[in-house]
Amino acid sequence: MFSSRTPGDLNPNRLTAILQQRQRDGLPFIDLTQSNPTRAGFDYPADLLAPLAHPRGLAYRPQALGLPEAREAVVADYARRGIRVPADRIALTASTSEAYSLLFRILCDPGDEVLIPYPSYPLFEHLTRVDGIVPRPYLLEYHGRWSVNLPALEQAISPRTRVVLAVSPNNPTGSYLKHDELRAIEHLCARHGAALVVDEVFADYPLPGARNGAAGDVLAASEALVFSLGGLSKTIGLPQAKLGWIAVAGPPTLAAAALRRLEFVCDLYLSVSTPVQAAAAELLERGAQVRASIQTRVVANFRRLAEMSGATPSVTVLEAEGGWYGVLQVPTLATEEELVVELLTAHGILVHPGYFFDFPRESFLVVSLLTPPPDFADGVRAILRHFDCTVGGHARG
Template sequence: MNGKNPLHQLLDQLTAQGTHIINLVDSNFHDNGLVPDPDLLAREAASYFTHRRYNPDPRGSIEARRAIARFYAREGITLHPDRILITASSSESYTLLFTQLADPGDRLLLPLPGYPLFEELASFAGLEPDYYPLEPDRGFRPNLSVLESLIQPTTRFILLISPNNPTGAVLGRRDLEDILELGKEYGIMIIFDEVFSSFLYGDSNACDPPSPGEPLPDPTLPSLPRPLSLDTPVPSFTINGISKLCASPDLKLSWLVVHTGGTAPAEPPQPPGTPTPKPTQGYPEDTPLRQDDFLPLDQILQRLETANDVYLNCSSLSQALLPGLLAQVHQDGGITHRIVRLLQQNRETLLTTPGIDSLLPHQPQGGIHCILAVPACQGDDEGLALDILSTLGILVHPGYLYGIDDYPALVITLLKDPAVFKPAIESLVSYLRTLGDANK
């Protein structure tokens, strides 16, 4: 039995026939020629193997966690390494939260449109998803009153993704503060997913509309309001990793930061030779979780640490490579800057393509994806994607894959060689405009 959807069945057929396909959905960094400096990785790996010694810590190696703390310190955020747990993937981080801090049958609020992964992770943990809409006329940002109306007595988590996948919207500081207050009022934990947080465009710090009388922000200075810089009145969690940040999904390293009641003070400077702190011992009590009675911070950390200790999935080699990888994130010419420049160039191409205005419900502010709305189209978006693939040889995703069902939509990636992206997007937009004119 062929489990592939019609779009990928057609893709296989055309590929077998030798048809040249332009893939505008492939978000694999390596397939698009984006890899970290191999010399950097070779040096770090050589040092690891020279001094190789297995010394597992259920939170992750102290050197790796200190490197993460330094990464945030570059943005003025103080973070104690003891608030960090290293995992093998963001999916594993979610699984720790869902299984250790919620009970089967509890609910979580997910953004829609959204990436079709979280439902599966919730299902594995026995949680039930509800969806809050991200509306184009609001810049794909949450409507607080609608979000509040969806809260149920068993709602345990609200998930926020910024920059969002696939909308490209970036949440402003007031968005984050308002939702944290909502969590405080209803006793709900907040999860912040910022895996695309370093992929911002020039106007990303304009995500907070100015209040009357406030000066407009400088649109040339991209910035991201990070939840770690805010006081968090409820247990909150930030998820990030090197899969996107350093174009290293194969190294399988993510991290989970626990923050509540303000940011923890930075770790005091450690003199050379300071021994690694011993991990917390013992299993936490199996205390039933109630919405109006959060576990204390130390018990939250202990539950997560104990579960992480069961698997110890993240390899010691990847953790040894982490300090070098994170050190290049803020360096001009490093892999992160190369990705950002490519994305910015393709975004500029997208925004200046003739006819794009009628197809773009919101200009992406960050991330690697973009939504094209095609209101003039007759029929469903899957049929449209099939027509585009068979007629133009361009692979795009229908919007329904991301939960878009209010209007026909297509999703594309900006992570593409600019020499390939420019003619492909021009051809795609021209085709959609012609189709729209024919359907008037």
């Protein structure tokens, strides 16, 4: 009856089932997986969304790529980050997820392939399959810092490769795509007739380990067709506002052709609401204070994580340059799934296992740096105690 675009088994996985039981039993836990900023105890100004109620939103003026004033607001937001892009190279979407789908539809036929980084954003697997295309992994490697395994990426390219996806900074590794990597991938894409899509939703959140100018300028592309993705979801911590965007760069004729096709597909749905478009400039301006609070917290939590783990040699916090996550490498005392289940059931600490993000080997834990600081410190302390193989820790039972 149903297509294979959705998974055959939609039942909750083991960890989710255990968590749901714990919630039904009313047992408390510290949630180190919270990645929804609106539920992480930040003070959002009560009238932050007031611009959505402005009467200018009462007139419906459908424009497939977005209202001119909203596209200009996105241009101004790129300018805030020192990046120049013209308004006619911007397409608005309801979310980054929708942006991926629109791009897959203009670039891929069913059965075509998209290269996705491992480890990275778990949704890629589903976002590709739901559009009838095939995800193929390429590896990011950690040698004290993360880098793209470029030879492996090149090997993964096939005649059916239409798109290379990258996330910068990446979720959850926190690694930026460096200038040299970016240009090398762009070159490969140009040679193989593929497009490069770079998800920059976390670009506003550098961590203390970020080197100045570490991130390559995605929109400086001139060889290949390149797309940069962003949105209100992360840039001002408002996923529910449902406004994302695609900025297009590359050879001018290709970029113009891509925008015409995006316009065609966007016109079929017209999914971005008029009130959010009309309010975009004001929301981006008002949301700066939310962004600042998120930034302060993720930096403080990452510093705390690094400091606290310093006293536990069996646990390593991996270098991160940006984003909302911290990655801990821990001793393989059991499978990752068992480790995470034990942290939850024995200590009331919820973390993500590395396999959730397709780390190619075990054992890694991923924690959200959005967690309110007292909970974050308590949770991290419990994890470190659990894995401390030297004194009073797990090794001694």
